[in-house]
Amino acid sequence: MAALKDKIHYEVQGQRGSSWTVLAIHKNEKDAIEDAKEQKIRGGYKCVRVLKESFDEKNSTFHSREIYTDGHSRKQSKLDLEEDGPPVACWKPSDFYSFEGRYSISRLLRDHLGRKKITATELIHSPDYVEDLQDSGMVLQGAVQRAALIQVHETGQDVQTRIKQLYDLIDQAIVKLKTDWKEGRVPEITVANFQNTIERIRKEPDRTFLLNCGLVGYLRDAETAGEKIARVLDLVEPGQPRWILDVADAFVGELLSGVAVLQEFIGEQGGLGQALCSIAALSRGRLDVGHAKNEKAVAKLNKLIASGSMPNCQSSLAQRVTKEIRSSKRLTDGDLGEEVAFAGHLMGEMRKSKGSIFGGADLIDAMTTRCGRYLMADTVAEYLADYPSPAVRIAKLLEIEKGLTGAANRRQIANFILPVLNSPDNEEFFVKRNGTVVERLRSLGMLQRMVLDSQLQDFQRQKVADRLDELCVKVLRKNGFFKRLREQDGDAVSKGMNLLRMIAEGLFTEGTAAEAARSELMVFLRSPGFLDKYLAGAANEKEMAHRLMEFQQLLVKAGVAEH
Numbered sequence: 001m002a003a004l005k006d007k008i009h010y011e012v013q014g015q016r017g018s019s020w021t022v023l024a025i026h027k028n029e030k031d032a033i034e035d036a037k038e039q040k041i042r043g044g045y046k047c048v049r050v051l052k053e054s055f056d057e058k059n060s061t062f063h064s065r066e067i068y069t070d071g072h073s074r075k076q077s078k079l080d081l082e083e084d085g086p087p088v089a090c091w092k093p094s095d096f097y098s099f100e101g102r103y104s105i106s107r108l109l110r111d112h113l114g115r116k117k118i119t120a121t122e123l124i125h126s127p128d129y130v131e132d133l134q135d136s137g138m139v140l141q142g143a144v145q146r147a148a149l150i151q152v153h154e155t156g157q158d159v160q161t162r163i164k165q166l167y168d169l170i171d172q173a174i175v176k177l178k179t180d181w182k183e184g185r186v187p188e189i190t191v192a193n194f195q196n197t198i199e200r201i202r203k204e205p206d207r208t209f210l211l212n213c214g215l216v217g218y219l220r221d222a223e224t225a226g227e228k229i230a231r232v233l234d235l236v237e238p239g240q241p242r243w244i245l246d247v248a249d250a251f252v253g254e255l256l257s258g259v260a261v262l263q264e265f266i267g268e269q270g271g272l273g274q275a276l277c278s279i280a281a282l283s284r285g286r287l288d289v290g291h292a293k294n295e296k297a298v299a300k301l302n303k304l305i306a307s308g309s310m311p312n313c314q315s316s317l318a319q320r321v322t323k324e325i326r327s328s329k330r331l332t333d334g335d336l337g338e339e340v341a342f343a344g345h346l347m348g349e350m351r352k353s354k355g356s357i358f359g360g361a362d363l364i365d366a367m368t369t370r371c372g373r374y375l376m377a378d379t380v381a382e383y384l385a386d387y388p389s390p391a392v393r394i395a396k397l398l399e400i401e402k403g404l405t406g407a408a409n410r411r412q413i414a415n416f417i418l419p420v421l422n423s424p425d426n427e428e429f430f431v432k433r434n435g436t437v438v439e440r441l442r443s444l445g446m447l448q449r450m451v452l453d454s455q456l457q458d459f460q461r462q463k464v465a466d467r468l469d470e471l472c473v474k475v476l477r478k479n480g481f482f483k484r485l486r487e488q489d490g491d492a493v494s495k496g497m498n499l500l501r502m503i504a505e506g507l508f509t510e511g512t513a514a515e516a517a518r519s520e521l522m523v524f525l526r527s528p529g530f531l532d533k534y535l536a537g538a539a540n541e542k543e544m545a546h547r548l549m550e551f552q553q554l555l556v557k558a559g560v561a562e563h
Contacts, residue, residue: 008054009459011064011407012036014045015071021361022407023048025457033068040070047071053411091165093173096124097209099250099312106254108143112136117225119254125213127178144170177213186210189218194235198244211247225255226264230297238307245309252301253312257320266293273331273342276321280349283317283358318359321350325366328373336383337399340374343367344403368406375404375412390426391434391443398450407457414460421467430471437479441507444472448509469511476513482520493533496524504557518560525560 010032012024023039026032029052036048050068095101105120106113112133113119123129133140148162180186187197187210197214201207215232222228229252236248256262266278266287281287282298285306289299304310331342347367350358357363373379384393394417401413420426434440448468451461476482485495499521508514524530534551538544555561 008052009457010067011051011053012039013049013051014039015047015049020049021365025407029067036068036070045071091169093169093176096169096173097212102250102254104147105143106257108147109133109139112139114258119251119258121212121251121254122216122219124173125177125209125216127174127181129216130174130177140170180210180213186213186217189214189235191234198241202241202243208243208247211244212251215247215251224264225258226294226297229255229265229301230294233297233300233304236300236304236309238304238309245304246312249310249312252310253316256313256316262320264293266298271332272324272329273346276324276331276346277349279317279321280346280358283314283321283350284352314358318350318363321346322359322363322366325363325370336374336379337396340371340400340403342403343371343374343405347405364405368409371404371406371409372412374400375409375416380416389434390420390423390429391447394420394447395450398447398454401454401456410454410456411460414456414464417464418467421464421471427471427474431474431478437475437481438502438507440475441472441481442505444468444475445506445509448472449506452510465509466511469509469513472509472511472513473516476508476516482516485520491533492524492527493530496521496527496530497534499524500554500558503559504554514559518558521558521560 008027010026010029011022012026012032012035013020014023015021024032024035026035029050032050036050039045040048048070049066051064052067053064096105102120102124105124109120109123113123116129116132118126118129123133144163144166148159148166152159152162187201189197198211201210204210219228219231222231232248232252232255236245238245256265262275262279266275266282278287282301283305285302285304287298287302289295289302301310301313305313325346330339331346332338334342347357350363352358380397384396387393387396397413397416401410404410404413421430430440430444434443448465451464451468454461456464485499488495499517502508503514503517503521508517531551535544535547538547552561
C-alpha cells in the first residue's frame with residue numbers, strides 16, 4: 001500500500017480569463033506555495049491558488065481544499081461576450097481596422113453580419129455595407145451602447161462620454177472610407193490584374209486598407225462565403241510579400257469563422273466530431289482534399305497554412321473548434337465511451353509535433369469542461385449499468401480515462417474506480433467468483449496494466465494499482481496457488497517454465513504478488529541442471545538455439561533479467 005504521505009498532494013492552478021489551468025503538482029505544501037508565487041509573476045496570471053488534494057479512506061474518494069490564493073479571482077461578467085471578455089477599446093479610427101478591432105465588431109454585430117452574410121472586414125471597407133448598417137434602425141446604436149457599457153465596466157469611465165467618443169471615431173472612419181472610394185483610390189481587382197494592382201499601391205501608406213477595400217469589391221458578386229474564400233485564394237501564393245499574405249490571411253481567417261462556411265468550403269461531414277477533425281486537419285495544413293467540396297481551394301489553403309503563411313487562419317480554425325467544444329452538442333451518436341474516445345482523438349488531431357495544442361489554453365479549458373460534463377455521476381452510472389461485472393466496469397472507466405482532458409477529470413475517474421475495488425461484495429467477486437483462479441489472476445493483472453499505463457496522477461495510479469495487487473495476493477493465498485504448483489506432476493523444469501511464462505504473460509500484479517511469483521520461480525531456476533535439462537529437450541541445434549533465445553526473452557519479460 002502507498003504510504004500515508006502519498007495520500008496528499010498540492011495542486012498549483014493559475015487563472016487568466018475566467019477558467020483555471022493546472023500548472024504544477026507538489027507533494028510539499030511549502031514548495032507548492034512558493035511555486036504559486038513564482039507563477040503569479042512569471043506566468044502573468046491574474047490569480048493563482050494552491051489546492052490541497054487528500055484521499056478519504058472511508059469513502060475511497062479524493063477531496064480538494066483551497067489553502068492559498070494570490071490575486072483577484074475573476075468570475076464571468078454578464079457583460080462579457082461569451083467566453084471572450086470585453087471587446088477591445090478603440091481610441092482612433094485605425095483601431096477599427098486592427099485584428100482585435102475587427103474581432104470585436106464581429107462579436108458586437110454578429111446577428112447583423114450573419115443576416116447580411118458578410119464579415120466585419122467587409123463591413124468596414126465598404127460604403128454600401130456601412131450605409132446599410134446605418135439604415136438598419138437600432139442595430140448600430142445598440143452595438144455602440146453595449147461596447148461603451150462593457151468598456152466603462154472595465155475602466156470606470158463615464159458611459160455617455162464613451163458613447164460620444166465611439167460615435168466620433170465611427171464618423172471619422174466613414175468619412176475617410178467614402179472619400180477613398182469616391183476619389184478612385186480603391187483598386188479594382190481581378191485575377192488577371194492583381195500583380196499590377198499590388199505594384200500600383202505597394203508604396204501607399206494605407207496599402208493594407210486599400211487592398212481590403214479592393215477585395216470587398218472583387219468579392220461583391222460572390223454568392224457564398226466558401227466562394228469568397230476560394231476567390232481570395234486564387235490571388236495569393238506563399239512567396240508573395242508578407243503584407244499581401246497578412247491581408248489574405250486576415251480576410252480568409254475571418255470568413256472561416258462563420259458557422260456555415262466550413263460546410264460550404266469543405267463539404268458535408270459525418271457529424272460534429274468528424275467535422276471538427278476535418279477542421280483540425282485543415283488547421284495543420286493536412287486536410288484530405290479528395291473529400292473536400294472545393295479541392296483546388298482546399299489544396300491551396302493547405303499549402304499556405306503548412307508554409308506558415310496563414311497564422312490567422314490557423315487561429316480562426318482553432319477558435320472554431322474551441323467554440324464547438326464549449327457547446328453541448330454531441331460529437332458522435334454513440335455511447336459515453338465512444339463520445340469520450342472521440343474527444344481524445346480530436347485533441348490528438350489538434351496536437352502539434354512538439355506536443356503543444358493548436359488553440360492553446362482556451363481549447364484545453366473548453367475540452368476539460370466538456371469532459372467534466374461527461375463525468376456527471378448519473379451519466380456514468382447509466383453507462384456502466386450495461387456492464388454488471390466489476391472488472392468490466394473498471395476497464396470501461398480506464399478506457400474513458402484515455403480520452404479525457406484535465407487533471408480534475410482524471411481524478412474523478414479514480415474516484416469512480418476505488419469504491420468499486422473497495423466494495424466487500426466486489427472483493428468477493430474478484431477473489432472468488434470471477435472465473436477460474438487463472439482467469440481471476442489474468443483479469444487483475446490486465447486491469448493493473450491499464451492503470452499503470454493510464455494518465456491518472458501518480459498517487460492515484462499507485463493507490464489503484466496497490467489495491468489490485470492486494471486482491472491478487474488474496475487470490476493466491478486463498479487458493480494456495482504456489483503450493484499447488486509445486487505439488488503438480490512433472491519435474492522442476494516443466495513447473496518452472498510454466499511459472500515463468502505466467503509471470504511473463506502478466507498473470508501476477510506488480511507488487512507483492514509478482515515478487516512472490518518471482519521468488520517462487522527462483523527456487524525452480526536454481527534447481528540443479530535446470531537450463532541444461534530445458535535445452536536437452538531440443539531435437540537439434542537450431543531448436544536448441546531457439547529455446548535458449550526464448551528462455552532469455554521470457555526472463556526479461558518476467559522482470560528477472562535485464563535486456
